[in-house]
Amino acid sequence: MQGLSVRVRGIVQGVGFRPFVFQLAERYGLNGWVRSTDGQIEIEVDGSGEALAGFLHDLREGTPRLARIEAIDSEDRPVSDYTTFEIVEARVGAGWRALPADSAACDACLEEISNPSERRHRYPFTNCGHCGPRFTIIEDLPYDRSRTTMACFEMCEDCRSEYEDPRDRRFHARPLACPACGPRVWLQRPNGEAVEGDAIEACVALLAAGQVVALKGPGGFRLACDAADAEAVARLRGRQRRYGKPFALMVPDLEWAKRLCEITPREAGELESRERPIVLLRRRAAGGVAEEVAPGLDTLGLMLPCTPLHYLLLRRFDRPLVMASGNVNGEPVAMGNREALERLSAVADAFLLHNRDIVARYDDSVVRVIADSVVPIRRGRGLAPTVLDLPFAAAQHILAVGAQRRNAFCLVKGSKAVVGPHIGNLDDPETLDQFERSVELFERLLEVKPDVIAHDMHPDYLSSHLANEYPAPSALRVVVQHHHAHVVSAMAEHGVREPVIGVVYDGRGYGPDGAIWGGEVLIADWKSFQRVAHLRYAPMLGGETVIHKPYRMATGYIWSLCRACEVDFEEFLGRVPIGERILLRRQLETGLDTPPTSSCGRLFDAAAALLGVRIEAQYEGQPARQLEAVADPAVHAVYPYDILRDGEGWIIDPAATLRALWCELRAGRPVPTIAAALHNTVADFTRNVCVAIREKRGLKKVVLSGGCFQNALLTRRVLDGLSDDGFEVLTHRLVPPNDGGIALGQAVVAYARTAGI
Ligand code: ZN
Ligand code: ZN
Ligand code: FE
Numbered sequence: 143m144q145g146l147s148v149r150v151r152g153i154v155q156g157v158g159f160r161p162f163v164f165q166l167a168e169r170y171g172l173n174g175w176v177r178s179t180d181g182q183i184e185i186e187v188d189g190s191g192e193a194l195a196g197f198l199h200d201l202r203e204g205t206p207r208l209a210r211i212e213a214i215d216s217e218d219r220p221v222s223d224y225t226t227f228e229i230v231e232a233r234v235g236a237g238w239r240a241l242p243a244d245s246a247a248c249d250a251c252l253e254e255i256s257n258p259s260e261r262r263h264r265y266p267f268t269n270c271g272h273c274g275p276r277f278t279i280i281e282d283l284p285y286d287r288s289r290t291t292m293a294c295f296e297m298c299e300d301c302r303s304e305y306e307d308p309r310d311r312r313f314h315a316r317p318l319a320c321p322a323c324g325p326r327v328w329l330q331r332p333n334g335e336a337v338e339g340d341a342i343e344a345c346v347a348l349l350a351a352g353q354v355v356a357l358k359g360p361g362g363f364r365l366a367c368d369a370a371d372a373e374a375v376a377r378l379r380g381r382q383r384r385y386g387k388p389f390a391l392m393v394p395d396l397e398w399a400k401r402l403c404e405i406t407p408r409e410a411g412e413l414e415s416r417e418r419p420i421v422l423l424r425r426r427a428a429g430g431v432a433e434e435v436a437p438g439l440d441t442l443g444l445m446l447p448c449t450p451l452h453y454l455l456l457r458r459f460d461r462p463l464v465m466a467s468g469n470v471n472g473e474p475v476a477m478g479n480r481e482a483l484e485r486l487s488a489v490a491d492a493f494l495l496h497n498r499d500i501v502a503r504y505d506d507s508v509v510r511v512i513a514d515s516v517v518p519i520r521r522g523r524g525l526a527p528t529v530l531d532l533p534f535a536a537a538q539h540i541l542a543v544g545a546q547r548r549n550a551f552c553l554v555k556g557s558k559a560v561v562g563p564h565i566g567n568l569d570d571p572e573t574l575d576q577f578e579r580s581v582e583l584f585e586r587l588l589e590v591k592p593d594v595i596a597h598d599m600h601p602d603y604l605s606s607h608l609a610n611e612y613p614a615p616s617a618l619r620v621v622v623q624h625h626h627a628h629v630v631s632a633m634a635e636h637g638v639r640e641p642v643i644g645v646v647y648d649g650r651g652y653g654p655d656g657a658i659w660g661g662e663v664l665i666a667d668w669k670s671f672q673r674v675a676h677l678r679y680a681p682m683l684g685g686e687t688v689i690h691k692p693y694r695m696a697t698g699y700i701w702s703l704c705r706a707c708e709v710d711f712e713e714f715l716g717r718v719p720i721g722e723r724i725l726l727r728r729q730l731e732t733g734l735d736t737p738p739t740s741s742c743g744r745l746f747d748a749a750a751a752l753l754g755v756r757i758e759a760q761y762e763g764q765p766a767r768q769l770e771a772v773a774d775p776a777v778h779a780v781y782p783y784d785i786l787r788d789g790e791g792w793i794i795d796p797a798a799t800l801r802a803l804w805c806e807l808r809a810g811r812p813v814p815t816i817a818a819a820l821h822n823t824v825a826d827f828t829r830n831v832c833v834a835i836r837e838k839r840g841l842k843k844v845v846l847s848g849g850c851f852q853n854a855l856l857t858r859r860v861l862d863g864l865s866d867d868g869f870e871v872l873t874h875r876l877v878p879p880n881d882g883g884i885a886l887g888q889a890v891v892a893y894a895r896t897a898g899i
Pocket of ligand 1: 247
């Protein structure tokens with residue numbers, strides 16, 4: 143007989159780890175105990191050397207579905223003469239980082255809901271220790287049913303015996319429930335009138351009849367309708383006042399996904415992952431989905447069912463459903479029943495409701511496979527919160543408030559960074575409210591009291607006001623430039639600390655010179671940056687209004703940078719709405735309300751307008767997404783551009799590129815060819831600038847960040863160009879390249895500046 147003590151670190155709490163250990167000990171005939179302590183699992187076992195070896199082996203190999211093991215440490219100790227194996231009381235202070243995010247239903251639970259002889263047959267809230275809701279229902283820690291929104295449901299005797307049986311997969315599964323004791327689902331009309339019959343059957347019938355149904359999902363409401371029914375989709379758009387923006391679809395299974403889209407094994411893996419994100423996929427020409435679902439795009443956002451409720455629904459409906467966010471006109475997604483009934487009654491024909499409350503709103507996560515890597519686009523349900531290991535241990539607690547749009551905040555405590563869920567656009571007062579509640583919840587859960595608060599440099603951003611007015615007057619405020627934060631967020635993901643070349647192509651970020659930056663090449667480390675190259679400034683006629691009026695961006699570009707084409711300018715002006723021509727001319731001549739920008743996103747806007755792909759935009763980034771959609775990836779042509787010396791650095795002047803684009807169009811060259819060449823040109827000047835920097839400064843590592851790198855074609859071209867030239871290129875894997883990722887960068891910059899490294 144020998145004794146062994148084992149410590150397991152990682153996500154090992156709330157994931158069925160202790161029953162897993164219990165069953166292993168039983169299988170190998172070991173005595174001793176297991177308990178959780180401060181986010182770790184501690185085990186002591188006595189047994190034969192062979193049995194202990196087998197136990198350790200299976201501990202490593204048989205990890206429960208939701209667990210993520212960081213390390214298993216074991217050491218010999220004297221035998222203790224244990225006579226049983228027991229799960230002993232947890233030691234308090236159970237660490238926050240031990241918790242997983244929500245997870246899709248596991249196979250065993252799906253089996254149960256499909257089996258008529260099971261008591262959970264067709265029960266929408268079936269879950270177990272290996273699946274189900276977590277962060278969306280947790281009100282406080284330590285993790286216990288009494289501190290979740292399941293507290294109000296008294297367990298029945300059957301459930302309780304499962305809960306207390308270490309051999310059962312529902313042992314200590316806090317959200318466990320059954321039809322006898324758990325939450326229930328019902329269907330009602332906006333006026334409160336109940337719809338008779340089985341809620342799911344009735345819901346399917348309404349959807350099949352072209353109606354819009356508001357569904358209470360895991361992290362908030364969604365609006366569903368038949369994706370094949372063009373009229374239903376158009377009706378939903380009209381009621382939601384959401385035009386142009388693509389809708390995500392939920393498909394019954396992988397086979398359906400393959401019918402609609404071309405899917406690589408990598409992408410299939412993402413679709414089927416327990417996080418169940420929306421995966422952006424290349425759409426097939428024919429597919430039986432209304433064009434209105436994703437107008438003008440070559441991609442569709444698909445997801446598989448996640449909760450038992452969705453499985454039941456999709457199995458019966460048996461074809462794709464539109465799953466739009468449950469909101470109107472960009473407001474936050476409705477979360478509570480009453481809130482949904484108030485805000486969505488003009489949008490939905492019926493409501494599929496239930497009585498399990500949601501604590502925190504989690505939008506659906508979105509990912510895209512770009513150049514063989516899975517890139518998060520939005521981190522919500524399943525993906526958030528994300529816990530990252532930092533290559534340092536901060537003595538202070540840090541809160542980074544993130545960006546103004548696509549906001550997500552970040553908290554740093556010790557050597558861990560926790561990036562919160564996607565919040566949205568802080569311009570909206572309700573979203574702002576959501577931000578404050580979410581930060582408060584996480585600070586409580588993680589026991590963080592910020593000593594340092596990091597925020598963006600933009601003086602007018604609400605996020606900056608929030609940081610300044612944050613109720614911690616003595617906390618240090620650290621201001622971080624937008625694109626510096628972008629670069630450092632990618633560096634932190636990869637644990638890189640030494641200076642890199644940071645290529646940041648995005649929509650807009652405040653520059654220290656007061657201009658709007660967004661086509662930037664920086665030399666950056668955690669503490670500081672130097673702007674070595676940028677796109678030449680072009681005027682934004684009317685400031686941020688250009689985002690919806692790309693023709694204004696094109697006008698500004700042609701006028702100020704392409705003077706040689708004065709004739710063309712007159713011709714192009716012919717496309718500008720008559721009422722605006724005089725105004726734009728005056729703005730061009732006086733410079734009134736025309737802030738300069740080096741934004742790469744705006745360059746794509748201008749190009750889309752010039753090519754007639756998108757004269758006006760229904761949402762930010764639409765012109766670029768449509769350019770990517772039409773571009774012919776077989777084209778490798780590059781258009782001319784200029785790189786001008788500017789002191790120690792360079793200015794990239796795309797005037798010649800736009801001129802070429804215009805001339806090619808007039809010469810009858812197909813738009814797909816021209817659109818591709820634009821992407822290639824950006825990749826080409828990026829490579830040349832990086833080569834020049836390497837020659838001067840010897841830097842060989844390049845980080846790519848910014849919203850433009852959600853564009854798969856652009857990312858591939860830039861990556862290929864740089865790799866061919868021998869650069870090591872780092873891209874985002876954990877946080878989004880868009881503004882949803884910058885809080886991490888802000889936090890790390892704040893750490894570096896305040897820790898004096
Ligand atoms: Zn399960
Ligand atoms: Zn029960
Ligand atoms: Fe940005």
